[in-house]
């Protein structure tokens with residue numbers, strides 16, 4: 001465990017916000033978890049820093065999760081169970097699985113952040129969610145002062161949601177995540193997402209391998225989403241709202257082209273990107289901030305943005321969408337303030 005004093009967090013958040021912290025604690029081993037949280041209680045935990053907006057300055061203390069490592073726990077004819085340190089880079093883990101010909105997470109290629117952040121918001125993309133391949137989550141409970149395992153049903157996974165965002169919020173620390181991955185001979189790739197099948201069809205790939213799916217997802221993401229190393233951002237800023245079907249029918253009268261995905265007989269999901277684009281935000285820039293041209297759901301930092309500028313744009317988008325459609329957009333990004 002290393003402790004550095006008065007550090008800028010700019011390199012530790014993908015928005016590239018220049019917030020500072022009094023103490024930056026670099027946590028590299030599971031054995032130091034208890035000590036780190038005893039010495040620095042109430043710290044903000046940062047993994048990849050890819051889903052946060054650091055709107056408070058300075059932050060008292062930050063624990064930077066760098067607990068890494070992939071271990072095969074068990075193996076049978078059909079697949080393997082692996083444990084991964086919560087600070088391991090998510091995409092590196094995906095590429096490891098792909099290189100071993102293990103299926104289950106290739107649709108989640110190139111998602112920024114760490115493995116431990118995955119279950120918190122049940123990361124998902126191109127028809128797959130982390131919950132689909134999860135065996136259990138190991139969690140250090142601050143109050144009980146011990147590690148416990150949570151099975152998927154105890155994690156209460158929903159769309160970009162879990163028990164770690166609700167009942168267990170600030171109650172502990174995810175230390176390791178266990179996955180069930182399937183060997184390619186027993187595995188069927190998930191091609192349920194239209195954008196992905198369209199992309200593969202265009203390449204004339206009819207029965208893609210795990211590697212081909214991963215490569216396709218990487219290309220699609222690179223074409224739609226900005227690289228935070230070039231243009232600071234935190235991915236989708238808002239969740240896709242679920243709305244009542246009657247409200248959607250009303251919207252359809254004025255906007256027959258409005259896209260939607262069915263949830264149940266009373267509810268549909270409407271893409272936040274479409275709502276934001278229809279309100280005229282696609283590609284806009286106000287000072288240092290804006291909405292990305294290829295995906296307006298992504299708020300970008302054109303350089304030196306202050307958190308307040310991002311929050312002003314967030315509020316402006318929320319107000320316009322509410323006025324025009326009667327829909328409240330809920331941030332997906334965690335705002336630390």
Ligand code: EPU
Nearest residue numbers: 125126127235236238239240259271273274277294295296
């Ligand atoms: N759309 C527009 N205008 C645009 C872009 C999209 O109207 O400029 C509409 C279209 O109708 C399109 C629909 O939005 O069909 C969906 O767009 P896209 O496939 O890009 O996905 P998304 O719903 O905007 C979600 C996740 C992404 C994930 C993709 C792919 C959320 C909040 N976002 O975006 O996750 O990569 O699906 O599965 O659920 C993230 O969480 O940070 C993230 C990037």
